């Protein structure tokens with residue numbers, strides 16, 4: 001149904017809501033659209049929009065960033081990574097480089113890229129020099145990495161993979177018994193690749209209304225209307241409000257490439273811990289291009305204990321939707337995009353950065369949680 005944002009808002013406002021409703025989104029792109037379009041302020045006061053685990057940079061394990069930094073600092077190689085990763089802070093003494101950006105300033109050959117194709121091009125420019133592609137991201141970022149590997153890469157290109165699946169984090173929240181939301185807006189871009197079926201467990205197993213949304217205010221409002229109406233009618237299903245892109249089964253080619261090059265494994269999420277079956281690992285067929293198999297190891301088990309969020313940073317609670325960004329005591333008081341303390345203020349998909357960029361400049365008390 002093609003309605004304007006105003007028409008969707010009118011429909012939402014006309015719904016007789018029984019009480020407060022908490023709707024979680026799990027996509028940085030959704031959160032950015034919600035914030036920049038001012039949807040929180042436009043919705044009825046009873047509707048709370050909660051940013052959830054939708055930022056891959058924010059949950060990338062600290063030890064993976066540390067490993068990438070050490071490779072770049074200690075080996076004769078070029079390290080490439082998506083731009084957002086370069087400023088993610090790690091927990092080391094102030095006298096040492098604390099991010100890939102600082103490691104680059106210290107002399108390491110680290111370059112930001114925007115696509116796997118750039119990694120291939122950089123590797124081809126100097127076939128004698130190893131190039132490590134630090135590939136951190138959710139399904140939509142990992143699928144192009146799989147495509148790159150499937151199509152063949154230069155011998156000197158190695159992948160340091162830190163890929164994650166989105167739905168297991170939502171499953172973990174729901175199975176915790178303290179999910180903190182009544183309805184879910186599922187990520188349209190992930191469903192485009194992996195298929196809407198992945199999100200079926202939300203209504204079927206947990207009796208939580210869910211709707212897949214695209215990135216326009218209209219699509220997001222359509223999804224919000226769907227879940228609010230489901231709650232009002234005491235029904236529960238997965239609604240696809242992004243039919244332009246999301247088809248049953250997702251993108252079969254992308255899924256085939258993922259299956260051919262990677263398998264699913266238990267994986268660590270920064271500040272959260274191990275989430276079962278939530279990560280990608282390279283298959284043996286890709287061993288020749290697996291940085292962890294072919295290059296010196298800088299994996300440091302001790303970092304798995306110390307390498308959480310920086311002191312005082314509440315990113316883990318922000319990612320889990322337990323607090324809003326402006327409820328972190330460092331928000332705007334030591335942490336801002338120019339001087340980020342935690343990863344949620346670094347990435348364009350991080351809720352703290354999105355809220356700051358959207359003009360939210362005041363801290364509020366943790367006890368005050370209400371609509372943002």
Ligand code: SF4
Nearest residue numbers: 315328335342345352
């Ligand atoms: S405001 Fe900064 S320190 Fe606080 S949760 Fe966000 S990124 Fe972390």
